[in-house]
Amino acid sequence: MQHPLFSVAQIRGIERTAAAGLEPGILMDRAGRAAADHAADLLGPGTGRAVLVLAGPGNNGGDALEVAAHLAAREQVTVIHLRGDGAQPSFETARAIERAGASSATFTDALPSAEPDLVIDGLFGIGLTRPLEGRGRELVDTINEYGCPVLALDLPSGLDADTGAVVGPDGIAVRASHTITFIGDKPGLHTNEGREYAGQVAVVGLDISQDQFPPATALLSTPDLFAHCLRARGQNANKGTFGNVAIVGGAHGMTGAPMLGARAALFTGAGRVFAAFVDPGPAYDSTQPEVMCRLAGGFDFGTATLVLGPGMGHSPDAVRDLLRAFESASPLVIDADALNLIANSPDLQQRLTQRGNAILTPHPLEAARLLGMTVPIVQADRLAAAHELAARFNAVAVLKGSGTVIAHGDQVAVNSTGNPGLATAGTGDVLAGICGSLLAQGWPLWEAALGGVWLHGAAADRLVRRGIGPIGLTAGELPLAARAVLNELVRRYARRRS
Numbered sequence: 275m276q277h278p279l280f281s282v283a284q285i286r287g288i289e290r291t292a293a294a295g296l297e298p299g300i301l302m303d304r305a306g307r308a309a310a311d312h313a314a315d316l317l318g319p320g321t322g323r324a325v326l327v328l329a330g331p332g333n334n335g336g337d338a339l340e341v342a343a344h345l346a347a348r349e350q351v352t353v354i355h356l357r358g359d360g361a362q363p364s365f366e367t368a369r370a371i372e373r374a375g376a377s378s379a380t381f382t383d384a385l386p387s388a389e390p391d392l393v394i395d396g397l398f399g400i401g402l403t404r405p406l407e408g409r410g411r412e413l414v415d416t417i418n419e420y421g422c423p424v425l426a427l428d429l430p431s432g433l434d435a436d437t438g439a440v441v442g443p444d445g446i447a448v449r450a451s452h453t454i455t456f457i458g459d460k461p462g463l464h465t466n467e468g469r470e471y472a473g474q475v476a477v478v479g480l481d482i483s484q485d486q487f488p489p490a491t492a493l494l495s496t497p498d499l500f501a502h503c504l505r506a507r508g509q510n511a512n513k514g515t516f517g518n519v520a521i522v523g524g525a526h527g528m529t530g531a532p533m534l535g536a537r538a539a540l541f542t543g544a545g546r547v548f549a550a551f552v553d554p555g556p557a558y559d560s561t562q563p564e565v566m567c568r569l570a571g572g573f574d575f576g577t578a579t580l581v582l583g584p585g586m587g588h589s590p591d592a593v594r595d596l597l598r599a600f601e602s603a604s605p606l607v608i609d610a611d612a613l614n615l616i617a618n619s620p621d622l623q624q625r626l627t628q629r630g631n632a633i634l635t636p637h638p639l640e641a642a643r644l645l646g647m648t649v650p651i652v653q654a655d656r657l658a659a660a661h662e663l664a665a666r667f668n669a670v671a672v673l674k675g676s677g678t679v680i681a682h683g684d685q686v687a688v689n690s691t692g693n694p695g696l697a698t699a700g701t702g703d704v705l706a707g708i709c710g711s712l713l714a715q716g717w718p719l720w721e722a723a724l725g726g727v728w729l730h731g732a733a734a735d736r737l738v739r740r741g742i743g744p745i746g747l748t749a750g751e752l753p754l755a756a757r758a759v760l761n762e763l764v765r766r767y768a769r770r771r772s
């Protein structure tokens with residue numbers, strides 16, 4: 275099953291069409307009831323717990339007041355309702371104000387002296403137009419220090435649902451442990467600051483018929499998007515069946531980078547793996563003697579899928595190797611120093627765009643260099659930046675970071691795996707090696723990028739579940755974990771094909 279992500283404009287459109295065919299207020303009734311059920315699940319069995327409901331001036335506040343009215347029958351509910359600039363509430367929010375007012379919820383302007391058992395954040399949803407300020411900002415500042423669960427309605431107040439940026443400058447947003455989002459899921463809950471602020475995301479469609487939904491802006495990347503490429507190994511397979519990968523890089527002092535990429539390619543199933551060094555490198559890898567070490571200058575780039583860039587440096591030899599790799603017909607994964615060399619050379623850019631058949635794996639700084647932008651501009655709209663990279667360089671673009679964005683043509687996906695354990699040197703080399711390995715095994719560019727990114731994040735998640743990280747997780751531990759995850763996926767999804 276695909277997991278679609280919709281822009282705010284799309285959600286507004288779906289809501290308008292659906293509301294036109296329903297009695298007024300039905301959608302807010304449904305949102306309030308679903309969110310109250312979710313809150314009850316978080317509270318667990320029992321009654322009389324302290325629930326703090328923060329309600330803002332718009333319909334997000336209306337949702338919160340509906341939740342307050344439902345929960346007040348069982349819990350001790352305190353409501354702080356910010357009424358804003360005095361504009362009239364909508365019909366449904368006015369009704370929610372009445373319902374909550376008629377319930378046993380207590381309305382107050384002050385925060386309770388003791389920390390509650392649960393906070394409901396209904397300050398702002400998709401209608402936020404400027405950074406939080408004044409009383410709203412004070413409330414968010416305080417609840418962000420609480421240790422109790424915080425359930426955000428639709429999205430954490432202060433977050434941009436399209437981009438996952440905290441609305442700024444100098445913005446603040448609710449750090450929710452859980453988010454229940456309405457009508458459809460939103461990209462901003464899964465990338466940039468979204469994963470930090472939204473916590474666990476649940477989607478409730480409010481019973482709106484699927485035929486009222488437009489094609490999604492993006493998809494959340496899950497194995498369903500690349501499962502058709504997973505293959506169980508045939509009994510009669512040989513190493514030639516699974517392709518050759520060469521990691522090209524490793525200038526003096528940076529030989530570890532291609533070795534990490536090579537191990538990742540090996541452990542995710544490539545048939546033969548080479549490390550091709552720009553400068554004379556080690557004769558062999560004593561930890562991983564399966565990897566064949568070569569000098570890049572003499573390597574036949576037409577014989578392998580090429581992963582260009584790990585520790586490649588900026589020497590004339592590196593440029594020469596890059597040019598030669600571009601002249602081959604081999605599929606390319608372009609990472610790290612190779613991306614920086616391309617960013618500095620209009621000639622390399624033109625050659626790349628003409629040849630195609632490449633996955634680019636920039637982190638935000640490399641992306642900024644390629645696009646001639648700053649990192650804050652890239653991060654302010656990661657989906658747009660990935661789109662632009664893919665279009666400009668005729669490639670599949672993988673914009674790395676929390677909620678890696680993968681783009682190609684008009685397709686965009688946001689990855690759903692990974693954790694901050696990956697924020698350590700060398701994990702990017704491992705990702706590039708995995709993508710190269712999948713390409714060498716015959717996966718198309720788009721699926722190799724989706725699958726590689728998903729697998730890399732899932733490997734880190736598996737290590738963390740086992741107590742290995744996030745603090746101190748090392749890049750070298752990822753390939754073995756990626757192997758385990760890949761074999762599990764194959765057992766779950768693959769049909770054997772000859």
Ligand SMILES: NC(=O)C1=CN([C@@H]2O[C@H](COP(=O)(O)OP(=O)(O)OC[C@H]3O[C@@H](n4cnc5c(N)ncnc54)[C@H](O)[C@@H]3O)[C@@H](O)[C@H]2O)[C@@H](O)CC1
Pocket residue numbers: 289293301302305330331332333334335337358361397398399400401402403404405406407410427428429456
């Ligand atoms: N209309 C519907 O059918 C439904 C709406 N839903 C809820 O409605 C929300 C959207 O409602 P709204 O469009 O009213 O938007 P919001 O409730 O997100 O906020 C809009 C209000 O906040 C004010 N505002 C925006 N930024 C501010 C800031 N920084 N400081 C102070 N005030 C600020 C605006 O002037 C406006 O009064 C969704 O996120 C969702 O929670 C759900 O109930 C589902 C159904």
Ligand SMILES: Nc1ncnc2c1ncn2[C@@H]1O[C@H](COP(=O)(O)OP(=O)(O)O)[C@@H](O)[C@H]1O
Pocket residue numbers: 610637674675676677678692693694695696697698699700701702703704705730
């Ligand atoms: N906070 C984070 N959450 C999830 N993934 C992360 C986080 N930080 C880094 N990563 C991932 O780790 C990898 C780091 O790659 P990169 O920055 O190229 O590192 P290096 O060049 O040192 O190998 C990328 O796949 C990136 O998406």
Ligand SMILES: [K+]
Pocket residue numbers: 334395396397398399426427428429430431
């Ligand atoms: K909210």
